[in-house]
Amino acid sequence: MSEVRFTDQHEWVRLDGDQATVGITKYAAEQLGDVVFVEVPETGRKLGAGGEAAVVESVKAASEVYSPIAGEVTEGNAALAADPAKVNADPEGEGWFFKLKIADANEFSKLMTEAQYADFVKGL
Amino acid sequence: MRYHPLTNSDRAQMLAKIGAPNIDALFRDVPKEAIVSRAKFDLPDTKGELAVERALTRLSAQSTAAGSVPFFCGAGAYRHHVPAAVDHLIQRSEFLTSYTPYQPEIAQGTLQYLYEFQTQVALLTGMEVANASMYDGSTAAAEAVLMAQRVTRRPKAILSGGVHPHYAETIETVAALQGQVVRAPVTPGEAEDIASMIDDQTACVVVQSPDVFGLIRNLRPIADAAHAKGALLIAVCTEIVSLGLIEPPGVQGADIVAAEGQSIGNGLNFGGPYVGLFATREKFLRQMPGRLSGETVDAEGRRGYVLTLSTREQHIRREKATSNICTNSGLCCLAFTIHLSLLGEEGLTRLARLNHATASSLADRLIEIPGVELVTPSFFNEFTIRLPKPATDVVNQLVEEENIIAGVPAARLMPNDPQAANLLIVAATETTSEDDCTAFADALAGVL
């Protein structure tokens, strides 16, 4: 059973065993506007919690995407290079950015639940 | 005052609307001690056009225009003939007094000519993509080095000894902050062995062709050597008309081209404003600094142009920008584009041939003079000769006695290089007449 958690940098993480999938939330995608370019990390890269993992660009803004948990990149979403619009179309599904093999599942449980994130966004 | 449309009556009405008693009230946030009276400025009062014209015309008359004497200076700036239509067109209000095209719907004129400029630069240099210009060739070269350091994630830039010393100094000033700049020593008139200096810390090799002495360099073997070690080749060119006759850097394997476009459309202007050309491979596009005009469509499906990939730039990326550059060379780009449109393939080709033929024939005449040797066996429109005496003294004598401006003494650019003392860098373009060459040759024979 996979669970999804959220960060205050508007990333989501879905955990299946020790495999985490990371992307940006619907809110973030809407704020950015039409995504025109995504740079995902290469396989094998080691990321610390809060480390810069990827870059997402729209016409009017560019944003770093941080890794919510420490781990090693197992796959970057290559489909985003050809079709960055996926991030707007399905940010919390097909618009995923990268997958990580994580070391410590505790870091995951420290993140916001869906309800907590929804409250967080309301307060912005 | 002729440039201020507001009358005193207007000002009074406006103050009334604002509710301020006088203009000083609007400056109330300025500390009293910082407000300065007019008397404090030791500067004159308003002058009418006539008075200003008189003052500046007098200064202009105390400066020798290159076109008024036999003239042979190059070394990074070249005197070419710019057709009359160019200057008329760039003075059209809508080109001269418009701003950066941030509102594309009312700036298609600017955006389209930038797109044409980008295409012309890519075609001339044989590269895949070009930007909408940098300030000049020297800053373009510095930005190219920074870009190479970013792309390769390596610190070292190796500069050929044939790179214009001003360009080398500009690169050192900026690129040394992010890494290390090494200058290869060179014998004027020869190509140094730069390939053997490339190692796995090298981000790029920077080679100028034709070089500062005028020598045409073979870039292909240097490109291959650089690529074999994972480094980039940056090709610098200070006389862009040369590409009308010589193989372009793109064909020879250059990864980035940083060039000075002044020769086309833009006069000497005592050093500026000029126009920096910057071109690279498509795969490095996102690391390229500077403005870009891109094709798109509008809401009615019509083709149009917009500034694009702006997220590389300072107004969005701020401290993560590829560069801090905010302007381009605007009107100088336009002058370049219009002049090159007038020349076309046929015109540029003929212009380049005429330049080389003029310079070559002048070189032949000068080396007939006993004691004068040609240092650069190959060249485009600029070559270096070795004189039997210091070139600086010869140039000064020719100015004072013959009113001839005989070229740039190499010592002006490299005063500490003992090889340079007797070297004179001589340029000849389509504006150099037979009579100029005769006067020069006769006068030079006379002073040696």
Add this chain to the structure above:
Amino acid sequence: MLNNQGRKTSIEMGAPGSATSTDLPTISGDRGLDHEEGLIFELGRPGMTGVDIPQTLVSDARLGGQRRKSAIGLPGLSEPEVVRHYVRLSRMNYAIDSGLYPLGSCTMKHNPRLNEKMARLPGFADAHPLQPAQTVQGALALISELMRWLTTLTGMHTVAMSPKAGAHGELCGLLAIRAAIEARGETRKRILVPESAHGTNPATAALAGFVVDEVPATADGHVDADALEAKLGPDVAAIMLTNPNTCGLFEPRILEMANAVHAAGAYFYCDGANFNAIAGRVRPGDLGVDAMHINLHKTFSTPHGGGGPGAGPVVFSKALAPFAPLPLLTHDENGFHYLEHRDDLKADKKPFGRMCAFQGQMGMFVRALAYMLSHGADGIRQASEDAVLSANYILASLKDVMSAPFGEGPCMHEALFDDTFLEGTGVTTLDFAKAMIDEGYHPMTMYFPLVVHGAMLIEPTESESKESLDRFIHVLRTLALEAKAGNRTRFEGAPRLAPRRRLDETLAARKPVLRWKEPAPVPVAAAAE
């Protein structure tokens, strides 16, 4: 006597759709004086040229084996075709000469034509940067005189003339600061930059090798001086402030901040983009500034040229003067000349390097000096007063219908509004701006500074008549009232009347097409069928 031939002398007004209405599609696709225009690459013909140059035979002997082997691919056009092409392009541009350009922070003032004439005088335009000094005394004297005006107006010690633009000037200033700190034997890595700063400030700081530390703004639009002072420490190299700031306000605690910065051993860099508000009335030198770039293309009227060229000379305090970059203009018994190499300098001069080839944007120097001589110190002071007056007039005339976050007190030369007044209308700052285009105005600066939401920064400059300002105010008032009344007609899908409707910037960024390419040839077999 009666002329029963020829045309009627009265006109018929047409109903829409009738033969005399303006909605009829044209045969050509052009409409009256509005012409569509393709690319030069689509117009040329091989072998055609607009410049007559004789044919010359050239041997390979001196080309080093590098003779060009393939064609370049440039189109060929005659002079009439080139002229028509660029004239048509020009007519698709808005310009200061055509209308008010309210761009905050850009100072779109009138570009005097005298400046263009003076810049083309042969002693300046046709002088080579490396000519022997004795042949260019007039050009050097001009530069020297401009330097005198710049240091006198700013109350500073020296000025570096070589930077080619404002951002280039910022880099020059920061590199001088870096050199001064190194000369003291210190290492300071941090630069404090307000969050309201123009993007070039943090970009330049990063380029110069510093780490940027942002200083917040207070609720009344000023730099938070307390926060700034708290951030000072032995690792701070400098602050970069814009004054008046990007919200259009003079920083009231500027002297206090400057003193605190100096006491902490740091330097004060001032972004001179807004100098037009105070020129002739306030000297940055009196405010404790150590380095300030001056945008000649803003304050001193050199033309914006569709994006450039600019010029950004940097004035320096006595403390930073020794570090000014090469070349240095000097005067001795032989007249003016440049010192271009470190070895030529006395020990007190320690330039940090060179910003670019040669000596700077002479073409812009001539224009700026012509402007200064025309205005005089009294005219420059008047210009700044009229600029500030006009901005305040706009603020006072619109703040009841548009929202001015700092509208309580006077502004300087620019007035800042935000999108609070558009809340709930469904109209954004962008929509508002695009509707202005249909009204014949270039929009104001939008979404900058970032410290307010949906910023609209209006800078009229001193070049507008009161009638022009009143017309502008009337249009903005009406647009604001219509938006607030829920009348979205003018905003939806704006602009409609410009040469192009809104352009797809997303497409341009997702699939960048940055040059024309020769189209692939059509297969012959298909054509033959």
